[in-house]
Amino acid sequence: MTGIGIAASAALAFxxxxxxxxxxxxxFMFLISLPFVIVGGFLFIIERGAFNITRYAFRKTFxxxxxxxxxEEEEQPLDNKELLYRTYSFRLTYPIxxxxxxxxVISTIMSVTVFV
Known part of the structure; x- marks a missing residue:
């Protein structure tokens, strides 16, 4: 994916x-990197279970x-401990x-070495 980002930024710059x-x-390389960092960081935070407490509180309240x-005659809701300690795993988190x-990092190094 890094090569595609570099090629896309070169094409856009030209x-x-x-x-x-x-x-x-x-x-353009820095602008193309921003969505990758934002989406990857958000997936990383979700994987670690940072929003489990919030989900637990909303479920308990409502x-x-x-x-x-x-x-209710439907299936039983998730156990409280299971909801608090649940982790997710997304296959594309680390590549993104x-x-x-x-x-x-490449765009920052290039901007510092070339333009300063």
Whole structure:
């Protein structure tokens, strides 16, 4: 994915302004890295279970009202401990996150060495 990001930023830089290719290349590489870092970071946080407490609190709050209004004959809700300690695993978390970090680091190094 890193190669695709570099190729896309090179193509965009050449299409936008061929006279200042290097400046636009670094800019577009950083802009392409941002969605990868944001999405990968969000998936990483979800995998670690950072929102489990929030889900537990909402379920505890709103299940009391629903139980009193509606008689439940459906399947049993998740156990509280199971909800608190549940972890998720997404296959693309690390490739997406590492692609964004690599692109951001490359663009930062290029901007510091070339333009400073």
């Amino acid at each position: 299409l936008v302004n061929p006279s200042s290719f290097l400046l636009k290349f670094v800019d 299940n009391k009202k629903e139980a009193s209004l509606i008689e 996150l590492l692609t964004g970090i690599v692109l951001a």
